[in-house]
Amino acid sequence: MPDGARAVLDGPEINRALTRIAHEVLERTKGGRRVTLLGIPSRGVPLARRLAQRIERVEDLKVPTGSLDITMYRDDLRLAPARALGKTEIPTGGLDDRVVVLVDDVLFSGRTVRAALDALGDLGRPRAVQLAVLVDRGHRELPIRADYVGKNLPTSLRENVTVRLTETDGHDAVLLGPARPRPGATEGDE
Amino acid sequence: MMRHLLSTGDLTRDEATLVLDTAAELARVGDRSVKKLPTLRGRTVVNLFYEDSTRTRTSFELAAKRLSADVINFSAKGSSVSKGESLKDTALTLQAMGADGVVIRHSASGAAHRLANWVDGSVLNAGDGTHEHPTQALLDAFTMRSRLGRLEGLRVAIVGDILHSRVARSNVLLLNTLGAHVTLVAPPTLLPVSVHTWPCEVSYDLDDVLPKSDVVMLLRVQAERMTESYFPSVREYSRNYGLDGERLARMPQDAIVMHPGPMVRGVEISAEVADSPRCTVTEQVANGVSLRMAVLYLLLGGS
Numbered sequence: 111m112p113d114g115a116r117a118v119l120d121g122p123e124i125n126r127a128l129t130r131i132a133h134e135v136l137e138r139t140k141g142g143r144r145v146t147l148l149g150i151p152s153r154g155v156p157l158a159r160r161l162a163q164r165i166e167r168v169e170d171l172k173v174p175t176g177s178l179d180i181t182m183y184r185d186d187l188r189l190a191p192a193r194a195l196g197k198t199e200i201p202t203g204g205l206d207d208r209v210v211v212l213v214d215d216v217l218f219s220g221r222t223v224r225a226a227l228d229a230l231g232d233l234g235r236p237r238a239v240q241l242a243v244l245v246d247r248g249h250r251e252l253p254i255r256a257d258y259v260g261k262n263l264p265t266s267l268r269e270n271v272t273v274r275l276t277e278t279d280g281h282d283a284v285l286l287g288p289a290r291p292r293p294g295a296t297e298g299d300e
Numbered sequence: 301m302m303r304h305l306l307s308t309g310d311l312t313r314d315e316a317t318l319v320l321d322t323a324a325e326l327a328r329v330g331d332r333s334v335k336k337l338p339t340l341r342g343r344t345v346v347n348l349f350y351e352d353s354t355r356t357r358t359s360f361e362l363a364a365k366r367l368s369a370d371v372i373n374f375s376a377k378g379s380s381v382s383k384g385e386s387l388k389d390t391a392l393t394l395q396a397m398g399a400d401g402v403v404i405r406h407s408a409s410g411a412a413h414r415l416a417n418w419v420d421g422s423v424l425n426a427g428d429g430t431h432e433h434p435t436q437a438l439l440d441a442f443t444m445r446s447r448l449g450r451l452e453g454l455r456v457a458i459v460g461d462i463l464h465s466r467v468a469r470s471n472v473l474l475l476n477t478l479g480a481h482v483t484l485v486a487p488p489t490l491l492p493v494s495v496h497t498w499p500c501e502v503s504y505d506l507d508d509v510l511p512k513s514d515v516v517m518l519l520r521v522q523a524e525r526m527t528e529s530y531f532p533s534v535r536e537y538s539r540n541y542g543l544d545g546e547r548l549a550r551m552p553q554d555a556i557v558m559h560p561g562p563m564v565r566g567v568e569i570s571a572e573v574a575d576s577p578r579c580t581v582t583e584q585v586a587n588g589v590s591l592r593m594a595v596l597y598l599l600l601g602g603s
Contacts, residue, residue, distance in 0.1 A: 179325070182339040182597070192602035194318060195325040232334035
């Protein structure tokens with residue numbers, strides 16, 4: 111664990127939050143028949159997969175799941191050297207007329223979601239777009255809100271939220287710690 | 301990532317791999333309903349072509365447009381260059397117009413390097429004389445990687461007019477960085493004097509090299525750059541160094557045939573081989589757009 115960081119969610123708590131979100135998605139979308147889950151790299155992708163597994167367990171329904179990289183749509187590209195791209199995998203069948211649920215680990219300024227909405231517009235025309243996040247840490251800079259939230263976490267701008275997942279980091283945890291120096295105070299939502 | 305792309309020799313293995321990986325992601329943009337990304341909106345790319353080129357210029361133009369950049373085509377014919385303007389003055393003009401990136405093709409080796417000293421924007425070498433053609437080498441490596449799944453340990457034969465080829469030099473440097481083994485095959489008259497300093501092997505015997513190659517890349521005999529005679533006859537050249545169906549049959553089963561284009565059927569490649577599914581010429585052209593998008597993004601997309 112980084113210096114001065116403390117865990118605000120542990121593995122079992124993350125699991126419970128995801129199970130609840132899976133149920134909420136099914137409820138809000140009336141059974142989830144039209145739902146497509148799109149994770150935003152990097153940690154939104156395994157979260158989307160976990161949600162799909164839970165939905166399948168509850169409703170015996172295979173939900174198309176993919177990923178949506180938003181790097182080329184960021185509004186801060188010129189503030190840093192060019193970044194490596196993440197994977198975009200749109201499930202076969204496309205996004206037209208689907209209820210797309212975007213999945214990300216942390217909702218912060220809202221700029222990542224803004225970029226994701228622009229990217230979606232170039233890929234098809236979903237019937238509706240919803241947003242699921244594991245942690246909402248506040249401090250929005252755009253008129254954007256989440257439809258499904260694992261945990262609302264009031265934070266100070268001087269703090270840093272880190273999500274660790276087994277698939278990417280070897281274990282599950284949400285950590286709250288002092289801010290690392292980062293390029294541009296309003297950079298990402300990660 | 302660096303500011304200019306002048307030579308594949310300047311790329312580290314990580315940088316070259318980043319370019320190829322980025323191109324692999326960008327290749328999917330061509331399959332989408334909107335074949336465009338907003339990434340270079342408001343940036344200006346100038347295509348400055350002192351030599352005729354259809355393939356490379358349109359490829360760069362399409363790549364820049366798919367990234368939403370504004371593109372200006374500046375060809376030597378019908379511009380101030382034909383009135384006697386120097387490269388430096390043209391460069392300063394482009395600079396004054398606020399070009400963020402300049403793609404240059406020039407008949408003089410080193411022209412791109414000179415240009416890089418005069419402008420603030422990024423310079424992309426699209427072929428300078430007989431020196432280098434980095435994006436061609438990158439798209440060749442990309443094509444090999446997507447066809448054969450790897451570059452490390454791949455055995456690549458580059459056959460033909462090495463002396464006048466900028467593609468050969470760029471490929472040798474890049475493939476060496478990426479861990480492939482290159483053998484140049486040509487008559488002694490079509491090899492540069494300094495070829496022993498290149499990180500590759502050299503052979504005069506195509507039939508000896510072919511069975512040991514995963515990739516054979518054929519180069520056109522560049523008659524327009526030849527001021528003297530380099531081989532007795534085209535027919536003899538073709539007999540010794542041309543790839544026909546019989547020679548192709550002696551290569552490993554999954555070996556591929558590449559050509560940077562334009563091909564001259566009947567000289568370095570037979571029509572039978574050119575039309576075979578193992579020949580990647582059109583794939584190379586398609587990959588060229590994705591690869592050039594990757595280079596433009598990595599050079600112009602960041603701060």
